[in-house]
C-alpha cells in the first residue's frame with residue numbers, strides 16, 4: 001500500500017500491521033488492558049477476570065483479545081474485516097491461545113451475539129470508526145447482561161487531536177497512522193458519548209483522559225489521567241434493573257450531537 005495516498009478505512013484495516021513492533025496500538029495494548037482489567041474487577045470483583053467471557057467489539061488483529069486471554073479471560077472478538085480476523089486467528093494459533101479466543105465476522109451495529117450473553121464488553125479504538133454510533137451503543141447494551149460492564153476508549157473531536165492524528169499523522173505516517181485512517185468528523189466529544197450511553201440505559205462510572213504517564217523502553221506508557229484533549233477512556237454499567245430517569249440534558253445533548261456538523265459550521269462562520 002502506498003503510504004502517501006488516502007485509502008479507505010476498510011483497505012487500511014485489511015492490511016494493517018497489527019503485530020509490527022512499531023505499531024502504536026500494539027505498544028499501548030498492555031496499558032489499555034491494565035485499564036480494562038482494573039475496571040472490570042472494580043465492577044465484578046477482584047479475580048473476576050478468570051474465565052470471564054468478554055466480547056471485544058472491533059477486535060482487529062487480536063491485540064486486546066490475546067492480552068486479555070493471557071490474563072485469564074475467555075474472549076470473543078468481532079470485526080468486519082476478514083483479513084484482520086485471519087491475521088488474528090493465525091497469531092492466536094502461533095501463541096497457543098486459539099482455545100481461549102473465538103473470532104467472528106460481524107459489525108458493531110448488528111452484533112452476531114445473543115441478548116445478555118456477556119458480563120463484560122470492551123471496545124477500544126473503534127467507536128470513532130463505526131458507521132452508526134447510536135446503533136453500536138444500543139447493540140452493546142443489548143448483548144451485555146444486566147449488571148455487566150462496558151469498557152471503552154476513543155478520540156476526542158478537538159483541534160489538537162486533528163493536528164496530531166490527522167495532519168501530523170498523515171504527513172509523517174508511522175506506527176500505523178496512515179492517510180485515511182481517521183475521519184475528524186467521526187471523533188466523539190466526551191459529553192456526546194456520555195449522552196448516548198445514558199440515553200441507552202447505561203450508567204457512566206468514569207470518563208477520563210488517556211494520556212502519557214512516563215516512558216518505558218523508548219515509548220510512552222499510557223494511563224488514565226486528567227487530559228481528555230486527544231484520547232479518553234471510560235466505563236459504564238448496565239444496571240441490574242432498568243431505572244426510569246427524566247432529564248432535559250440528555251435530549252439536548254442528543255440534538256447537539258445529531259446536528260454537530262451544523263454547529264461546527266456555525267462556529268466556523270463566527271470565527
Ligand SMILES: C[S@@+](CC[C@H](N)C(=O)[O-])C[C@H]1O[C@@H](n2cnc3c(N)ncnc32)[C@H](O)[C@@H]1O
Pocket residue numbers: 013025057058059060061062063064078079080081084106107108109123124125126129130131
Ligand atoms: C483501530 S482498530 C482497533 C482494533 C482493536 N480494537 C485494537 O484496539 O487493537 C479499529 C477496528 O475497528 C473495526 N471496525 C470498523 N468499523 C467497524 C464496525 N462497524 N463494527 C465493528 N468493528 C469495526 C476495524 O475493522 C478495525 O479492526
